[in-house]
Amino acid sequence: MSAEVPDVALAEVVARLRRAMRRAARNADPSNTLSVAQLELLSCLAENPGAGPSRLAHVLRLAPNSVTTMVNGLRARDLVSRTSGEDDRRTVALALTGQGREAVHRWHGHNAEILETAMARLHPAWQHLLTAALPALHQLVGAIDDLAEDADERR
DSSP states (O other): OOTTSOHHHHHHHHHHHHHHHHHHHHHHOTTOOSOHHHHHHHHHHHHSTTOOHHHHHHHHTOOHHHHHHHHHHHHHTTSEEEEEOSSOTTOEEEEEOHHHHHHHHHHHHHHHHHHHHHHHTSOHHHHHHHHHHHHHHHHHHHHHHHHHHHHHHHO
16 A cells, blocks of 8 residues: 555544444434344345355354354344255255345445435535545455455465
8 A cells, every 4th residue: 555545544444434334323223123243244145145144154254153143033033034955955045035125225225324414514625535536445345355255265
């Protein structure tokens, strides 16, 4: 990374952004009884339809038994459905139910509203710079995902 944006400073901003977003999203929907971990699992399942608990655990970097416990709780609330494979009963595919898709949609909607409101409070020049940086941020996320996949393959 260039000397203009030190690695540590960027990492600190990203960590603070994540915490601020979680806190703001919680305040935006106080009636939501799902934990952030459950919402992240639902979001991950929306991005990886048909994934099994072990795949979700891998992607989210959670213990498989934690994911299984969360999935069971989400199934009990009719947010996730589970099917077994025809050839191998140990093969499990998970899917969001209609209510699960709605929970993800609300969560993402709250996050978008928070960002829109926060951006509106910035000076127009900063708004412009952040908007212009979106393609680079998308590439940064992709590069980070690639690093994670590379590390997984080396294991």
